[in-house]
Amino acid sequence: MRLLRHALFAAGLLFCLVSVAPAQDAGRIAKSLAAITAARDNNARRDAIVGQLRLLGVEPVVEPFGEGRGSGANVVVTLPGSGTRTILVGAHLDRVNVGRGAVDNGAACAALIELIAAFKAAPLEHSTLQIVFFDREEAGLLGSRAFLAGGHHVDYAVNLDIFAYGNEIFATSSHSDGRLLRSLRAASDAAGMPLRTVPRASYPNSDHVAMMNAGIETLGLALIDTADIDGVLAIRGGRLTLGRGPRILTIIHSPNDTLAEVRTDQMARAIAPVEQLIRALDLAQ
Numbered sequence: 001m002r003l004l005r006h007a008l009f010a011a012g013l014l015f016c017l018v019s020v021a022p023a024q025d026a027g028r029i030a031k032s033l034a035a036i037t038a039a040r041d042n043n044a045r046r047d048a049i050v051g052q053l054r055l056l057g058v059e060p061v062v063e064p065f066g067e068g069r070g071s072g073a074n075v076v077v078t079l080p081g082s083g084t085r086t087i088l089v090g091a092h093l094d095r096v097n098v099g100r101g102a103v104d105n106g107a108a109c110a111a112l113i114e115l116i117a118a119f120k121a122a123p124l125e126h127s128t129l130q131i132v133f134f135d136r137e138e139a140g141l142l143g144s145r146a147f148l149a150g151g152h153h154v155d156y157a158v159n160l161d162i163f164a165y166g167n168e169i170f171a172t173s174s175h176s177d178g179r180l181l182r183s184l185r186a187a188s189d190a191a192g193m194p195l196r197t198v199p200r201a202s203y204p205n206s207d208h209v210a211m212m213n214a215g216i217e218t219l220g221l222a223l224i225d226t227a228d229i230d231g232v233l234a235i236r237g238g239r240l241t242l243g244r245g246p247r248i249l250t251i252i253h254s255p256n257d258t259l260a261e262v263r264t265d266q267m268a269r270a271i272a273p274v275e276q277l278i279r280a281l282d283l284a285q
Contacts, residue, residue: 024114024268024275032110036093037100037259042072042135045093045101045109049075049133052113056120065135065146072135074143079119083126087281088157088216089115089274090144090207092137099257103248107164107262109133111271118275124282130154134207137161144207148214156180156281157218158274159208162248165263166224168194169270170232172203174211174218183280184219187273196229204232204240223270224248 032052039045046062053060053075064073075093091108095101112131119129130152134143148154158180169188173181181197188195200212200220208220231246242253251257 024118024271026264026268028117029110029114029264029267029271032113033102033106033259033262033264036106036109037102042094045095045106046073046075046133046135049093049109049113053077053116056113056117058116058120063147063150065150066142070136070139070142072139072143072146074135074147075133076147077116077131079116079123079129079131081124081127081129081282083128085127085155085282086130086153087124087127087278088130088132088152088154088211089160089278090132090134090157090211091160091163092135092143092207093133094135094138094143095257096138096253098253099255100259101257102259102262103162103164103257104252105137105161105163107267108160108162110264111160111163111267111274114268114271115275115278119278124279127282129278137207141205141207141210144210148210148216154211154214154216157208157211157216158278159206159211159218159220160222160274161206161208161220162222162224162252163267163270164223165261165266166226166228166270167266168196168224168226168229169273170203170222170224170229171195171197172200172208172220173197174200174216178217179281179284180217180219180277183277183284184273187276187280190276191269191273193270193273194226196226198233202233202236221274223267
């Protein structure tokens with residue numbers, strides 16, 4: 001019976017891949033990212049994201065949270081479906097005070113905007129899709145924690161962080177044989193996109209941790225080079241030291257984190273299997 005379920009799942013994904021043509025546009029990704037990284041601070045980054053969404057004909061909801069130094073505001077886009085299932089896809093919008101925050105994490109925000117364009121053009125049939133740009137990740141996952149504490153119902157969650165360049169998707173999952181990871185593997189195989197999966201303890205922290213801690217079946221995704229993944233894993237769960245080790249650690253949280261480090265053509269290729277795993281989830285029973 002389990003083999004039959006897996007065969008039906010694979011057949012559904014194949015139908016999804018054939019029936020929905022990928023809509024990823026490297027030029028549009030570049031325009032979104034340029035607007036985000038040009039912003040002078042995190043409030044302006046949030047405004048830039050809202051502006052890019054309005055250009056798509058999408059009106060987001062800005063959800064403030066916290067008080068004082070712990071305050072911020074998430075940007076939420078909800079694309080309703082006919083069923084009761086909700087799929088959350090997130091990325092943090094804030095950056096540190098050095099660099100332009102292109103790799104960490106403007107590129108992932110541009111990827112979310114691209115996904116919104118795709119799902120607005122061809123909506124999910126059954127599931128509600130919530131795409132959230134989280135604030136204050138750099139201060140301790142404050143935006144994602146506030147969102148999940150706010151009573152939002154979520155069945156599956158996917159978080160993108162450091163989704164800016166590279167030849168391989170780097171992933172962790174809350175469930176080693178869950179529907180999310182099976183969907184990602186099938187979509188990556190169909191797209192010819194290399195995928196490396198590791199346990200949660202071997203993967204750097206981001207908002208996916210808040211999702212997992214809330215008991216939600218979750219994927220954390222990054223897009224970097226194979227050499228970066230090898231370098232991160234070579235540290236074997238030890239402390240990642242900014243400025244030392246693999247190339248990615250010489251970019252993020254530094255003056256090097258600029259548009260020059262982003263490869264929008266590689267992003268477009270990697271966004272396609274993310275879109276397809278979401279569509280496969282929508283069709284799964």
